[in-house]
Amino acid sequence: MDSIYLYNATxxxxxxxxxxxxxxxxxxxxxxxxxxxxxxGTKEVDLAGTVLLPGMIDDQVHFREPGMEHKGSxxxxxxxxxxxxxxxxxxxxxxxxxxINAETLANKHQRAAQSSMANYAFYLGATNxxxxxxxxxxxxxxxxIKVFMGASTxxxxxxxxxxxxxxxxxxxxxxxxxxxxxxxxxxxxRLFIQRFGEQIPFRExxxxxxxxxxxxxxxxxxxxxxxxxxxxxxxxxxxAKELALFSSGDTNKKRITAEACVHHLFFNxxxxxxxxxxxxxxxxxxxxxxxxxxxxxxxxxxxxxxxTDHAPHTWEEKTRKYTQAPSGLPLVxxxxxxxxxxxxxxxxxxxxxVEKIAHTPATLFNxxxxxxxxxxxxxxxxVIARNRKTIVDQSxxxxxxxxxxxxxxxxxxxxxxxxxxxxxxxxRGAFPDTSPGIALEFSERD
Amino acid sequence: MxxxxxxxxxVDQFTRADIEKVFTTADEMRPYAQRECITRVLNGAILGNxxxxxxxxxxxxxGCAFNLLGGEVRETTEVxxxxxxxxxxxxxxxxxxxxxxxIAVMRHPEPGSVAExxxxxxxxxxxGGDGPNEHPSQALLDLYTVKLEMATRGQGIDGLRxxxxxxxxxxRAVHSLCKLLGMYTKVHFKLVSxxxxxxxxxxxxxxxxxxxxxxxxHELEEGIHHVDILYVTRTQEERFENQEEADKYRxxxxxxxxxxxxxxxxxxxxxxxxxxDSRSAAxxxxxxxxxxxxxAIFRQTDNGVLVRMALFALILDVADKxxxxxxxxxxxxxxxxxxxxx
Numbered sequence: 001m002d003s004i005y006l007y008n009a010t011x012x013x014x015x016x017x018x019x020x021x022x023x024x025x026x027x028x029x030x031x032x033x034x035x036x037x038x039x040x041g042t043k044e045v046d047l048a049g050t051v052l053l054p055g056m057i058d059d060q061v062h063f064r065e066p067g068m069e070h071k072g073s074x075x076x077x078x079x080x081x082x083x084x085x086x087x088x089x090x091x092x093x094x095x096x097x098x099x100i101n102a103e104t105l106a107n108k109h110q111r112a113a114q115s116s117m118a119n120y121a122f123y124l125g126a127t128n129x130x131x132x133x134x135x136x137x138x139x140x141x142x143x144x145i146k147v148f149m150g151a152s153t154x155x156x157x158x159x160x161x162x163x164x165x166x167x168x169x170x171x172x173x174x175x176x177x178x179x180x181x182x183x184x185x186x187x188x189x190r191l192f193i194q195r196f197g198e199q200i201p202f203r204e205x206x207x208x209x210x211x212x213x214x215x216x217x218x219x220x221x222x223x224x225x226x227x228x229x230x231x232x233x234x235x236x237x238x239x240a241k242e243l244a245l246f247s248s249g250d251t252n253k254k255r256i257t258a259e260a261c262v263h264h265l266f267f268n269x270x271x272x273x274x275x276x277x278x279x280x281x282x283x284x285x286x287x288x289x290x291x292x293x294x295x296x297x298x299x300x301x302x303x304x305x306x307x308t309d310h311a312p313h314t315w316e317e318k319t320r321k322y323t324q325a326p327s328g329l330p331l332v333x334x335x336x337x338x339x340x341x342x343x344x345x346x347x348x349x350x351x352x353x354v355e356k357i358a359h360t361p362a363t364l365f366n367x368x369x370x371x372x373x374x375x376x377x378x379x380x381x382x383v384i385a386r387n388r389k390t391i392v393d394q395s396x397x398x399x400x401x402x403x404x405x406x407x408x409x410x411x412x413x414x415x416x417x418x419x420x421x422x423x424x425x426x427x428r429g430a431f432p433d434t435s436p437g438i439a440l441e442f443s444e445r446d
Numbered sequence: 447m448x449x450x451x452x453x454x455x456x457v458d459q460f461t462r463a464d465i466e467k468v469f470t471t472a473d474e475m476r477p478y479a480q481r482e483c484i485t486r487v488l489n490g491a492i493l494g495n496x497x498x499x500x501x502x503x504x505x506x507x508x509g510c511a512f513n514l515l516g517g518e519v520r521e522t523t524e525v526x527x528x529x530x531x532x533x534x535x536x537x538x539x540x541x542x543x544x545x546x547x548x549i550a551v552m553r554h555p556e557p558g559s560v561a562e563x564x565x566x567x568x569x570x571x572x573x574g575g576d577g578p579n580e581h582p583s584q585a586l587l588d589l590y591t592v593k594l595e596m597a598t599r600g601q602g603i604d605g606l607r608x609x610x611x612x613x614x615x616x617x618r619a620v621h622s623l624c625k626l627l628g629m630y631t632k633v634h635f636k637l638v639s640x641x642x643x644x645x646x647x648x649x650x651x652x653x654x655x656x657x658x659x660x661x662x663x664h665e666l667e668e669g670i671h672h673v674d675i676l677y678v679t680r681t682q683e684e685r686f687e688n689q690e691e692a693d694k695y696r697x698x699x700x701x702x703x704x705x706x707x708x709x710x711x712x713x714x715x716x717x718x719x720x721x722x723d724s725r726s727a728a729x730x731x732x733x734x735x736x737x738x739x740x741x742a743i744f745r746q747t748d749n750g751v752l753v754r755m756a757l758f759a760l761i762l763d764v765a766d767k768x769x770x771x772x773x774x775x776x777x778x779x780x781x782x783x784x785x786x787x788x
Contacts, residue, residue: 188598194473195594197480197748198781201739207598 003039008048012354013373024379027422032375047383050416053354054373055087055380056336057361060235060307067096072312072400075115080398081332082117082418082425085382088440089118090143093125100125101133105141117425119437126167128160134171143365144174149217150182169228176233179217180283185209200322203272206284211239214283218242225256236261236309238283240293248302251360257304260294262335277318277325278405295347298356304364306356308335312401330399337390337411344412368441379422388414449760453564454572457582457622462629469590471756471765478514479751481779487764487771488517494547496522498554504574508551511754540566570761578618585622587750592675595715595742609636609669611699612679614645619719620679624649634659638669666699671709678718678731697729718743
């Protein structure tokens with residue numbers, strides 16, 4: 001395989017920023033340092049003026065395949081992800097058919113092996129009646145069990161307390177939960193429909209999918225995990241109140257971990273006025289005070305990872321009225337740029353961002369040889385120009401849905417290149433190598 | 447009260463439990479008003495819709511409510527065309543017309559006229575407004591709207607903060623609403639009007655006697671901050687001696703978006719019994735508020751149909767049978783409540 005030499009790079013890795021050079025051989029990082037001897041035929045890339053980061057490992061995306069290809073596919077969404085500096089992703093099971101047994105899981109692996117531009121892993125979905133499938137699953141085939149604890153996603157809603165107890169007590173795998181209490185949401189929704197009829201303003205979304213709904217559900221998840229010593233990962237926290245359920249510290253010492261998503265860190269309820277349905281998502285974007293608390297929880301390590309919850313819908317679907325507009329937004333292409341904007345305004349350090357998008361996801365899921373820029377690790381890398389702007393242009397949105405909540409927005413940085421397994425997959429608006437990524441491998445957790 | 451067969455003449459007939467009964471029944475009516483399905487529970491029943499004074503929304507709202515329950519509506523709208531114009535007494539008119547229907551709604555310019563009519567009527571009569579006196583269904587739909595608006599904030603009617611604004615002397619809607627709100631607890635009333643158009647003394651005294659807080663304001667700005675509801679009313683020009691007298695008060699209590707933004711809490715709900723005078727010179731409730739999601743005026747009129755359906759269903763004793771006579775909607779309707787999609 002080709003050798004690539006990246007030089008004059010400012011490497012941001014493991015809490016440090018340093019000027020150095022890096023040699024990629026056979027897809028892996030062969031050497032890091034100032035005096036590397038290059039094999040003949042090595043391609044040399046001058047990275048002066050850019051920063052080099054480990055690629056983002058996004059532990060929560062919805063790529064819609066199989067069954068909802070009008071919204072997106074593994075091919076289209078992984079392409080957008082790579083353009084956004086995401087080199088590995090973990091994909092959610094609410095496809096059609098649902099990813100709830102070995103067969104449907106294997107089907108996704110086959111599809112991704114053909115068409116995914118990034119490295120991939122898939123969650124196995126829990127339902128009220130697939131406990132035996134969960135117990136039997138080969139741990140190498142999945143990054144974890146996804147439990148929609150009372151979120152309305154059709155058949156995947158697990159609202160039976162006995163089923164929850166059984167899942168939490170019997171799986172050796174990581175349990176990742178979406179926590180929103182359905183009865184609370186349905187009651188709120190009834191009140192808002194009574195008040196507004198079909199014209200519910202989008203700004204009421206966080207009052208329907210309320211703080212109380214989140215807290216009721218996430219506190220139950222934490223309670224069950226403590227009772228059964230489950231390895232629990234609570235996805236997309238959105239409220240200050242829920243943060244009290246989690247503890248600060250090293251991710252690899254925690255049994256209960258937490259995730260926040262880029263849009264909950266970036267937006268708050270004042271943005272509904274301008275963005276409306278485009279930022280309607282579940283759990284909802286909440287108050288400014290919640291946003292600030294989430295940002296602080298990143299810095300204090302209460303929240304372990306940052307993800308996107310990329311969830312594309314078509315423009316036609318998204319521009320319906322409140323009760324019919326589906327929740328979710330396309331984010332993989334701009335997630336890193338959003339976070340860099342928060343670095344620019346002083347919210348985060350760049351080192352902290354790298355930790356939460358690459359290091360801790362790798363640690364948390366025991367991903368083998370990724371998430372860090374280390375010799376011997378896979379060369380999953382992203383090159384970013386911090387002094388070049390990105391104007392979000394409609395024609396350069398790579399998600400199948402073709403829209404973004406950031407249309408017309410100017411980000412302060414630009415993604416220059418993305419390397420996946422040492423291959424240059426994205427290069428300033430071009431995709432020079434569309435070969436597939438590979439399945440993430442997981443080591444046993446201690 | 448026993449609803450079955452009763453005349454509805456005044457809000458004074460209602461207890462708090464009765465009001466709640468009307469509201470829970472109104473909640474049940476929503477699927478029919480939203481055209482999710484139709485009910486024929488009043489199939490064959492006839493409403494005499496007797497309007498001896500001009501009215502558009504109240505008359506049509508009552509008629510529509512009756513139709514939505516499957517009944518038929520017989521209208522009398524022009525007093526000139528009726529036998530009253532030929533000198534017939536209300537008694538005789540009532541006796542005759544009540545032979546032609548199962549229930550009647552009546553509006554008449556004379557205070558007390560509907561009650562007088564009801565005495566001779568063989569069927570239940572609902573007061574659709576008797577001059578400046580009473581308009582109970584309006585007060586009920588206003589209170590129902592207050593309830594629904596507050597419910598999304600997890601609040602009820604107890605403890606409500608409401609500003610009543612405008613012609614509080616002549617506005618019957620305000621008088622009836624005050625009486626209904628008076629049945630709840632710890633309501634904070636701000637009565638905002640020029641001294642000459644102040645609310646009647648007996649209403650204020652009654653509210654204070656029940657332990658409510660009543661604040662009298664003559665300036666709009668002081669009246670509208672720190673309230674949950676703005677209830678704006680029009681100047682009842684037809685109740686003034688002459689137009690010149692009415693014109694004196696024009697624009698004094700204008701509410702528009704910039705006044706709202708400057709002085710109101712961000713979630714303050716704006717209500718108005720309608721019609722509002724939308725001519726630019728009217729300076730009442732400006733159209734620039736139309737995009738404000740807290741403008742509840744059209745939700746009031748929509749809720750009016752539900753409340754009137756509830757009154758019909760309760761008086762004709764079919765409230766628990768409405769769902770037994772259900773049919774699918776076969777035509778296109780933009781009103782149908784969409785199914786939530788996640």
